[in-house]
Amino acid sequence: MSGKTLYDKLWDAHVVRANDDGSCLIYIDRQLVHEVTSPQAFEGLRLAGRQPWRVDANLATPDHNVPTTDRAAGLAGISDPISKLQVQTLDANCDEFGITEFKMNDLRQGIVHVVGPEQGATLPGMTVVCGDSHTSTHGALGALAHGIGTSEVEHVLATQCLIQKKSKNMLVKVNGKVGAGVTAKDIVLAIIGEIGTAGGTGYAIEFGGEAIADLSIEGRMTVCNMAIEAGARAGMVAVDEKTIEYVKGRPYAPGEAQWPAAVAAWSELHSDTDAVFDKVVELDAEAIKPQVTWGTSPEMVVAVDARVPDPAAEPDAVKRTGMEKALAYMGLKANMPVTDIKLDRVFIGSCTNSRIEDFRAAAAVVKGRKVASSVKQALVVPGSGLVKAQAQEEGLDKVFIDAGFEWREPGCSMCLAMNADRLGEGEHCASTSNRNFEGRQGAGGRTHLVSPAMAAAAAIAGHFTDVRDMTA
Amino acid sequence: MEKFVTLKGLVAPLDRPNVDTDAIIPKQFLKSIKRSGFGPNLFDEWRYLDRGEPGVDNHHRPLNPDFVLNQARYQGAQVLLARDNFGCGSSREHAPWALEDYGFRCIIAPSFADIFYNNCFKNGILPIVLAATVVDQLFAETAATEGYALEVDLPRQVVTTPGGDTFPFEVDEFRKHCLLNGLDDIGLTLQHVDEIKAFEEKHRAASPWLFRNADPRATGS
Numbered sequence: 001m002s003g004k005t006l007y008d009k010l011w012d013a014h015v016v017r018a019n020d021d022g023s024c025l026i027y028i029d030r031q032l033v034h035e036v037t038s039p040q041a042f043e044g045l046r047l048a049g050r051q052p053w054r055v056d057a058n059l060a061t062p063d064h065n066v067p068t069t070d071r072a073a074g075l076a077g078i079s080d081p082i083s084k085l086q087v088q089t090l091d092a093n094c095d096e097f098g099i100t101e102f103k104m105n106d107l108r109q110g111i112v113h114v115v116g117p118e119q120g121a122t123l124p125g126m127t128v129v130c131g132d133s134h135t136s137t138h139g140a141l142g143a144l145a146h147g148i149g150t151s152e153v154e155h156v157l158a159t160q161c162l163i164q165k166k167s168k169n170m171l172v173k174v175n176g177k178v179g180a181g182v183t184a185k186d187i188v189l190a191i192i193g194e195i196g197t198a199g200g201t202g203y204a205i206e207f208g209g210e211a212i213a214d215l216s217i218e219g220r221m222t223v224c225n226m227a228i229e230a231g232a233r234a235g236m237v238a239v240d241e242k243t244i245e246y247v248k249g250r251p252y253a254p255g256e257a258q259w260p261a262a263v264a265a266w267s268e269l270h271s272d273t274d275a276v277f278d279k280v281v282e283l284d285a286e287a288i289k290p291q292v293t294w295g296t297s298p299e300m301v302v303a304v305d306a307r308v309p310d311p312a313a314e315p316d317a318v319k320r321t322g323m324e325k326a327l328a329y330m331g332l333k334a335n336m337p338v339t340d341i342k343l344d345r346v347f348i349g350s351c352t353n354s355r356i357e358d359f360r361a362a363a364a365v366v367k368g369r370k371v372a373s374s375v376k377q378a379l380v381v382p383g384s385g386l387v388k389a390q391a392q393e394e395g396l397d398k399v400f401i402d403a404g405f406e407w408r409e410p411g412c413s414m415c416l417a418m419n420a421d422r423l424g425e426g427e428h429c430a431s432t433s434n435r436n437f438e439g440r441q442g443a444g445g446r447t448h449l450v451s452p453a454m455a456a457a458a459a460i461a462g463h464f465t466d467v468r469d470m471t472a
Numbered sequence: 473m474e475k476f477v478t479l480k481g482l483v484a485p486l487d488r489p490n491v492d493t494d495a496i497i498p499k500q501f502l503k504s505i506k507r508s509g510f511g512p513n514l515f516d517e518w519r520y521l522d523r524g525e526p527g528v529d530n531h532h533r534p535l536n537p538d539f540v541l542n543q544a545r546y547q548g549a550q551v552l553l554a555r556d557n558f559g560c561g562s563s564r565e566h567a568p569w570a571l572e573d574y575g576f577r578c579i580i581a582p583s584f585a586d587i588f589y590n591n592c593f594k595n596g597i598l599p600i601v602l603a604a605t606v607v608d609q610l611f612a613e614t615a616a617t618e619g620y621a622l623e624v625d626l627p628r629q630v631v632t633t634p635g636g637d638t639f640p641f642e643v644d645e646f647r648k649h650c651l652l653n654g655l656d657d658i659g660l661t662l663q664h665v666d667e668i669k670a671f672e673e674k675h676r677a678a679s680p681w682l683f684r685n686a687d688p689r690a691t692g693s
């Protein structure tokens with residue numbers, strides 16, 4: 001018999017029962033909760049007269065609707081009444097059921113996917129769910145993590161289980177080493193460019209190979225975060241020394257007494273050498289350059305030194321019309337150099353890239369330079385209050401502010417424009433987020449997905465530019 | 473979810489075909505963060521003379537005296553008698569939420585829109601399909617008799633009129649089982665409580681660190 005993949009191991013360790021129809025009842029170790037997808041789930045619990053199965057398995061924080069400007073006024077400072085109500089409702093629900101919540105003005109508040117790992121609330125070997133598709137992020141720690149719907153949020157609250165069918169196994173192997181100036185974001189954009197946004201549909205993706213092993217845990221989070229953009233509900237990376245080092249000492253991490261047993265268990269969390277994957281994709285790290293998306297889907301991506309693709313060269317008719325539509329929406333011409341794309345706004349933030357390393361990389365580019373006068377707004381939005389505090393301790397806030405960036409409070413912000421931060425009609429934005437769909441960052445807005453260093457470089461230049469030329 | 477076994481309920485007649493979910497609960501109420509409390513806005517556009525908005529106290533709104541549910545004789549109705557294609561249009565689950573919140577437990581019609589029909593079962597409402605001729609008869613009897621109530625027996629799958637007529641109806645075995653026992657997806661999973669608990673104990677013994685609370689001394693920085 002062949003060995004097990006990491007996904008097989010995580011799955012097998014959580015099967016409560018197998019149903020006749022092929023679905024399984026899977027035990028959930030951690031549920032992260034935010035304000036948008038939880039109100040009806042709590043309401044359902046109340047109506048049915050149920051209590052959460054295990055209150056301590058849940059951790060909540062508001063992120064999507066919170067303002068990223070001054071928060072001194074507290075909830076009263078949220079101008080949109082519907083946003084305010086959602087945040088208030090989360091507070092009330094967590095208070096009522098006794099769920100730990102990092103409220104809006106708590107130093108630990110932030111984007112759920114930043115907060116979970118930061119607190120050690122996401123641990124290797126866990127099953128993690130959240131009513132949010134980017135829950136795949138947590139797979140970076142060797143956890144099985146996926147996004148769920150509101151009725152499933154209620155199901156997990158009430159039963160600590162989820163009804164799931166097992167996915168197939170895919171390995172994405174990035175061989176060799178990336179060059180200087182090429183980051184985790186460029187790797188994952190290149191992967192999506194290679195396999196497409198539906199390439200991972202039906203699979204759980206394990207990311208492996210030397211270039212992935214070389215990444216920090218934060219970098220691995222960036223990669224796993226976008227597994228969903230490749231169509232996979234879950235992405236993951238095997239546990240190694242870095243994982244264990246990362247977890248150590250965090251508030252929810254095992255204490256000294258449990259530490260050795262935990263580490264022993266975690267060291268098994270990798271695919272066996274003789275494990276068989278249903279699909280294997282290999283990429284050459286050396287060939288990956290800084291990436292920029294030019295269209296309205298994350299797979300519409302090219303290297304910064306390339307030209308915007310020409311639909312006329314696309315033989316597939318469906319793809320060709322898709323490309324034409326995307327170019328029209330984005331206001332770009334075929335064959336124009338990517339470096340000719342001018343930016344109106346720059347957004348450094350989101351659950352993909354709002355951790356301390358992201359800010360260090362961006363600040364290194366920005367330091368001693370100024371945001372181009374043609375750029376209307378350049379925002380830096382930390383992923384959590386703790387990231388913000390750390391950055392300030394390192395003086396990164398000063399670097400950004402001196403260059404002309406705005407330094408904000410933590411939250412999702414311009415990633416999805418549910419709060420006041422958004423693009424105007426037709427504006428181009430260099431964004432470190434994960435979705436460049438039409439209207440995602442505001443009606444008519446045009447999003448280009450890039451790494452934090454590339455976004456910083458674009459802010460300085462006013463147009464896309466190869467960050468490797470600036471740091472050299 | 474509330475169980476449904478037998479019901480003897482006052483009948484309210486809604487004599488029009490193709491009642492869509494937007495009529496059942498207009499779209500401005502979907503912004504709610506709740507799935508309860510939709511009852512006062514059930515059939516809002518027909519029931520009131522002004523336009524309903526979320527968060528407005530309905531007690532002071534002018535009622536439409538011609539709308540059937542506003543008539544004294546139908547207060548407290550639990551069975552809604554309807555016409556063809558009831559619940560068509562958008563798939564919003566707010567529609568059964570509103571009907572249930574108002575107090576309806578059973579809807580009788582010659583036909584239902586598919587998604588709405590499914591959504592009813594998830595919310596403790598029994599939708600019953602009876603032949604158009606039978607439904608005609610029930611409409612006539614309801615109009616003729618104040619306090620007209622029907623007996624609905626789910627285990628036996630029959631509807632009985634005050635006059636003693638009995639009409640059998642069809643219902644999917646699995647859905648019947650769920651309604652009889654008050655089981656939704658969660659209810660079904662909770663039938664395996666012992667297995668979940670046994671797993672949890674084993675899991676806790678093997679990986680106790682997964683069941684820890686945060687160390688209050690650590691700050692996470």
Ligand code: SF4
Nearest residue numbers: 134350351412415416
């Ligand atoms: S940062 Fe963006 S992608 Fe991430 S959770 Fe928030 S809205 Fe979703």
